[in-house]
Structure formats: structure tokens, C-alpha cells
Amino acid sequence: MRREEFLRELSYLLQDIPEADREEALKYYEEYLEDAPAEEEEEIIRKLGSPEKVAAEIRxxxxxxxxQEDFGEYTDAGYTDRRFEEHRMPGRYAGRAEDSRERSRDTGWEEKAYREYGTAQERDAKPGRDEQNGQEREQGKKGGGCLKPLLIILLCICAAPLLIPLALVAAAVVLGVIVAGLGVTVAFLVGGGALFLAGIWTVGKGLGLLFLSPATGLMICGMALVGAALGILLCCLVVWLFFKVAVPLVNALVRALRRPFERGGSRA
Amino acid sequence: MVFNTGAALLDAIVLAAVSQEEDGLYGYKITQDVRKVIDLSESTLYPVLRRLQKDECLAVYDREFAGRNRRYYKITDKGAAQLALYKEEWCSYSAKISAMFAGRITR
Structure with missing residues (x-):
């Protein structure tokens, strides 16, 4: 990933934080990448991690x-003498499991700062010094999370008398257009075929006439050949249009129809 | 690394790294210096520097470099006091651990 791309994405991901904090963070990373040796830029960006991870850390x-007060991060680790007693708490050094992620989860704060970010749930589920904080956060999230689907369901129920006929009408219109399109296609195809066959047949007649009245025979032959050629052209045009226009159109329609259902499915 | 670097120890290392230069250092340099000592991701330090700055242990100022601004972090008096405290505690802490490892602690 290039520097501009990284910064652009980071800027995009931080849209919802206060403008001053966002600018400060972006400035830091912009300078950071400018200070990195040009030939290592790509490597450094790789090491920084995804913009999502960097944004999560900033956030x-x-x-x-x-x-900060509730959190007790800095006070806990900071000024009071008490902190050093607390620092030797078992939680921090006892869990010397093989898996460092497991270990850092015990220690609470560290994971946030030093390790890769897990999912929000993983972080919220993490026990530790900020447990209370985490629970509050989770509850807040749940409240907001429950309300939204409920509102959507309510909206669907209220709108049903209007939405269902509308959906039926839309489906009928779409179906009608598709059937009409298919009909027109088939009609043109048959027309083209008929023109071709009629042309060939007339050429035979013209050839018969050639001996009785050469001029008339030739003219009929010529016109018949032109007709047959037009028939072939029409068939080719219809087939080409069908694959170039109708098929992609139907595909796009199917995709557009499927999208809301997919999103709804993943939400549920 | 086998051992975790706690919040306090990371603060101490960052403060020590910044105080290495009289005029302070900039983000990239601090990160590279700290990374020489402990294993941490390149993106970890931004929140730490920001917090230390908010806690008035570090001060920032901009200086021109190669036609652009570069933000320097400089240790404050409060930061220096904090670092001294950290150093002292670290010495006694690590000395005790080392003594234990060497089997010099007797009951």
C-alpha cells in the first residue's frame, strides 16, 4: 500500500472523531512516513498494520x-507509590502461558496498547482492570443494538399494507418487461429466419425465371439474395443484442434485488 | 519477547528515549529507538506519546526540517521527575529479580 493510500484510508476511518484529534493523528502518521527512509516506506506501512488497526489504536x-479517572490507567501505573505494589499483582506476571495473546488478555490494559486489536467483542469481553468500564460499554452497545432491529421490524409492519401491493406491482412490471423483451427477441429472430428462408426460396423461383425472362429473373434473384442477407443480419443483430444488453441487464437486476436480502441476512 | 512490557515500563522507556536528546526527538525516531529495546508494533507509540503529552510529561514543538514541519517531543520537568522515579523503582525491582534468579535471596 502506498503512503497516500494509507493516509487517505486512515483519514476516512477517523471521520467520526473530533477534527482536532483527527488532524493531529494524521499529521503524526504523515510525518512518520516522511521521516522513514523512502526505500523502506512500503515495509514501514506494512509494519504499521492495516489502517483499520491504526485507527482503532488512535480511537x-x-x-x-x-x-481517564474511571480508567485509572495512568494513575494506576503512574504517580502513587501504591502502584508498584499493584504492579506486582499476580494478574500481570503469573499467567505466563505460551500464548502471549492469552497472557496479555489477563493483564488488561496491555493488549490494547501492544497487541493486535481483536474484535470489539473480544476486547469488551476481556477481563481486567477496566472490567467495569467494559461492562458499561457493552451495555450501552446492547441498548443501541437492540433498538435498531426492533424499529426496523416495527417500520416493516406499519408499512406492510402499502409495501406488499407496491412490491407485487413492481414484480409484475419487471416480469412483464422481461417477458415482453423475450417475446420481441423471439419475434425478431423468427422474422429474420423467415426473411432468410423466403429469400432462398425466391432465389430458386428467380433461377427458374432466368430462362424465360433473364432480366426479371436476375432482378428477382438479386432482390431475394438481398432479402436473405438482411434476414441473416437481423438474426445476428438480435442474438448480439440479447447477449450484450439483455443478459447483463437481467444480471444487474438480480444483483440489485439480492443485495438487500444479503445484508438483512448478515444482520440477523 | 517472553515478558510483557507493562504500561508503566513502556512509559519509562519512552521517556528515557525522548530524554536522550536535549532538544527532544520526533515520532519516527522515538519509535525506532524504542523498537531497538522492546518488541512493539510501529503504531503503538502514537497513543502513548499522546497520553504522555496530555499528562504533561512530554511537550511538543514544531521545528522546520527539509522544508516541512517536524513535530518534536521533549521531556518536561514533570516527565523527568517521573522518569527518575521509574528508574529508581526499576533498579530495585530488577535487582531483586536478578538476585532471585541468581539464587542470592535467602530466607
Whole structure:
């Protein structure tokens, strides 16, 4: 990933944080990448991780200092003498499991700062010093999360008397257009075929006439050949149009219809 | 790394790295210096620097470099006091651990 791309995505992902914080973070990373040796740029960007991860870290930092008092991050690790007693708490050094992720989860704060970010749920589910905080956060999320599907369902029920006939009408119109299109296609195809066959047949007649009245015979032959050629052309045109226009159109329609259902499915 | 670097230890390392230069250092350099000592992701330090700055342990200022601005982080008096405290605690802490490892702790 190029530098511009990285910064653009980061900027996009941080749209919802306060403007000043966003600018500061972007400036930091812009300078960071400018200070990196040009030939290592790609490597550094790879090491920074995905813009999503970097954005999550920035966001977490903001969240942490919004709730600093409750959080006790810095005070806990900071000024009081007590902190060193607390630092040797079993939680921090006891769980010396093989898996460092497992270990850092025990220690609470560290995972956020030093490890890759897990999913939001994983982080929220993480026990530790900010457990209470986490629970509150989770509850808040649940409240918002429950309300939305409920509202959508309510809306669907209220709108059903209007929506169902409308959907039926739309389906009927679409079906009608498709059938009409198919009909027109078939009609043109048959027409083209008929023109071709009639042309060939007339050529035979013209050839018969050639001996009685050469001029008339030739003219009929010529016109018949032109007709046959037009028939072939018409058939080719119809087939070409069918594959170039009608098939992609139907495909697009199917995709457009499927999309809301897919999203709805993943949400549920 | 087998051992975790706790929040306090990371703060201490960052403060020590920044205080290496009289005029302070910029983000990329701090990250590379810290990375020489402990294993951490390139993107970890931004929130840490920001927090230290908010806690007034670090001060920032911009200086021109190669036709653009570069943000420097510089240790404050408060930061220096904090670092001294960290160093002291680290010495006693690591000395005790080392003594234990060497079997020098007797009951």
C-alpha cells in the first residue's frame, strides 16, 4: 500500500472523531512516513498494520483519556507509590502461558496498547482492570443494538399494507418487461429466419425465371439474395443484442434485488 | 519477547528515549529507538506519546526540517521527575529479580 493510500484510508476511518484529534493523528502518521527512509516506506506501512488497526489504536487512545479517572490507567501505573505494589499483582506476571495473546488478555490494559486489536467483542469481553468500564460499554452497545432491529421490524409492519401491493406491482412490471423483451427477441429472430428462408426460396423461383425472362429473373434473384442477407443480419443483430444488453441487464437486476436480502441476512 | 512490557515500563522507556536528546526527538525516531529495546508494533507509540503529552510529561514543538514541519517531543520537568522515579523503582525491582534468579535471596 502506498503512503497516500494509507493516509487517505486512515483519514476516512477517523471521520467520526473530533477534527482536532483527527488532524493531529494524521499529521503524526504523515510525518512518520516522511521521516522513514523512502526505500523502506512500503515495509514501514506494512509494519504499521492495516489502517483499520491504526485507527482503532488512535480511537482507543481517545476513549482512554475521555474516561481517564474511571480508567485509572495512568494513575494506576503512574504517580502513587501504591502502584508498584499493584504492579506486582499476580494478574500481570503469573499467567505466563505460551500464548502471549492469552497472557496479555489477563493483564488488561496491555493488549490494547501492544497487541493486535481483536474484535470489539473480544476486547469488551476481556477481563481486567477496566472490567467495569467494559461492562458499561457493552451495555450501552446492547441498548443501541437492540433498538435498531426492533424499529426496523416495527417500520416493516406499519408499512406492510402499502409495501406488499407496491412490491407485487413492481414484480409484475419487471416480469412483464422481461417477458415482453423475450417475446420481441423471439419475434425478431423468427422474422429474420423467415426473411432468410423466403429469400432462398425466391432465389430458386428467380433461377427458374432466368430462362424465360433473364432480366426479371436476375432482378428477382438479386432482390431475394438481398432479402436473405438482411434476414441473416437481423438474426445476428438480435442474438448480439440479447447477449450484450439483455443478459447483463437481467444480471444487474438480480444483483440489485439480492443485495438487500444479503445484508438483512448478515444482520440477523 | 517472553515478558510483557507493562504500561508503566513502556512509559519509562519512552521517556528515557525522548530524554536522550536535549532538544527532544520526533515520532519516527522515538519509535525506532524504542523498537531497538522492546518488541512493539510501529503504531503503538502514537497513543502513548499522546497520553504522555496530555499528562504533561512530554511537550511538543514544531521545528522546520527539509522544508516541512517536524513535530518534536521533549521531556518536561514533570516527565523527568517521573522518569527518575521509574528508574529508581526499576533498579530495585530488577535487582531483586536478578538476585532471585541468581539464587542470592535467602530466607
Amino acid at each position: 482507543e487512545g481517545l476513549r482512554a483519556d475521555a474516561g
